[in-house]
Amino acid sequence: MSVTGGHVAVFAFPFGTHAAPLLTLVQRLAAAAPNLRFSFFCSTQSNQKAFSRVKHEGFDNIKPYNVADGVPEGHVFSGHPLEAMEFFLNAMPKNFKSRLEDVVEETGLKVSCLLTDAFLWFSGDMAEEMGVPWVAFWTAGPCSISIHIYTDVIRNTIQSTAGKAENADQTLNFLPGMAPIHVNDLPEGVLYGNLDSPFSRMLHNMGLTVEQATTVEEIDPVITDDLKSKMKKVLNHHHPSYSDENGCISWLDKCETASVAYLSFGTILTPPPPELLSLAEALEEKGVPFIWSFRDNSKQHVLEGFLERTRNLGKVVPWAPQLQVLQHPSVGVFITHCGWNSVWESIAGGVPMICRPFFGDQKLNRRMVEDVWKIGVGVEGGIFTKCGTVTALDLVLLNEKGKKMRENTGGIKANAVKAVGTNGSSTENFETLLEVVTTSKKT
Structure with missing residues (x-):
């Protein structure tokens, strides 16, 4: 042209x-x-x-x-x-x-x-x-x-x-x-x-x-x-972008297929301390490998004990190349605030979601993800609790419904690739x- x-x-x-x-x-x-x-x-x-x-x-x-x-x-x-x-x-x-x-x-x-x-x-x-x-x-x-x-x-x-x-x-x-x-x-x-x-x-x-x-x-x-x-x-x-200054991809290369939880809640809000603790306890109890993109330095102290106990299980970084992480075969679930960019990149990676929306369009996105497209699940009660998060992790990573979510995500992804x-x-x-x-x- x-x-x-x-x-x-x-x-x-x-x-x-x-x-x-x-x-x-x-x-x-x-x-x-x-x-x-x-x-x-x-x-x-x-x-x-x-x-x-x-x-x-x-x-x-x-x-x-x-x-x-x-x-x-x-x-x-x-x-x-x-x-x-x-x-x-x-x-x-x-x-x-x-x-x-x-x-x-x-x-x-x-x-x-x-x-x-x-x-x-x-x-x-x-x-x-x-x-x-x-x-x-x-x-x-x-x-x-x-x-x-x-x-x-x-x-x-x-x-x-x-x-x-x-x-x-x-x-x-x-x-x-x-x-x-x-x-x-x-x-x-x-x-x-x-x-x-x-x-x-x-x-x-x-x-x-x-x-x-x-x-x-x-x-x-x-x-x-x-x-x-x-x-x-x-x-x-x-359009994609890529930079991996924190070594996320090389870390994922050592993990089993569809075994890792990737966690990120965007740039504006972080879950309150009680929810962070519940989320951490659920990951630790289930022994789920994780990459956590954690940007809120004021709340990182909440996770100090958890990070020490799980230093061989997971990786916490201040920033991650989200699209490339979600496209890695080792990632099995995305725990997200359900912002649109995150939803789209999870679809692009073919990864089902556990959604904890906070504000704006995030609750609407959660409704579409869970009830319309059937490619994820919202956390029980709308907030992270240890029991509810364990249930969601089991559903997505171990249950037949989780496999179906991954298939549904793959179908939407195929249309996107074609586009x-x-x-x-x-x-x-x-x-x-x-x-x-x-x-x-x-x-």
Whole structure:
């Protein structure tokens, strides 16, 4: 495909697993379109982290720019995990708009396309004002973006049929393309929680505006078909990354097939100490080999005795190459918070899951994993207990149901592999995406 020059402004969301996959996509686009300039806007801290893990060779057409994080000078954080996020949300969209204006003035390059995290709903209006395409990058699954698009429908329907949204077990079976889910599977801010918080308002605004965009993501064809009926384009794209500085793969090479538990709970939250102890006790009692990606230094002391007793059984690392770990034949189960990236990489590895969701779309993902796709199980009662975790480990690693979960995961994986093949939908969609970002006129 022949491409022309242009200036793509990339707006990233600096929290969770958002900026890194967007940067990976930008790298692939930059390699395919070397005459295209990509300006990557995010917070200083997020840019430093994202760009420290990428190789710059061959990517002279990507440049990071820092935007204000909204934190008052001299502010002392309380330790709440969402505090920094709320400061950033309150600074939007002014921080992105003003920084973009500065960069356009400095470089003399007018923007030809906006490629942004879908969370940043205001990008649609900015693209409209500039007369350029808006591509929204969705880092979660199609189920959750569908929920946000239908937020007003959910609120109106539940209120009119039930009167109270507190009925956690009420089934939502009226959403197009969506398998039946329960009220308590919904992300906070849709029907319960603080609906006026900055994060809830952001998600609601996104659901109201994202139909204007070309949107990148998909896995479930039924839901995707419904999304395609509402949006200009829905494009599927997946991409791996790899670095094994902690020797996870060489350690796994010494283990038996499908015997190891891999544990990771994302970048934002860690289970509370009582749950960590219960999880550790279950692993120790069952003698399950494990790799644990443990990033929360403030809680690692909870596991000191466990780590000493199991030093020959398991391996704890501050970071692991998750996709490559999950693709290793020695891994038999993934104990996860059920974030979308983790779900997708577990499917890519053909590994069934034990799910302990915390917030956001994680409970919805758990419902799909356990009840719809049947490729994993939620922990009993929604929290880790020793007894419940032992039961889940037995089910996945030793029970016939666990074997069936692995087969089901393999079936979904086969479809994904086909999608990223030479003539697959993901490959074709990347070509379409490349065409969109290299077209200076709005489509």
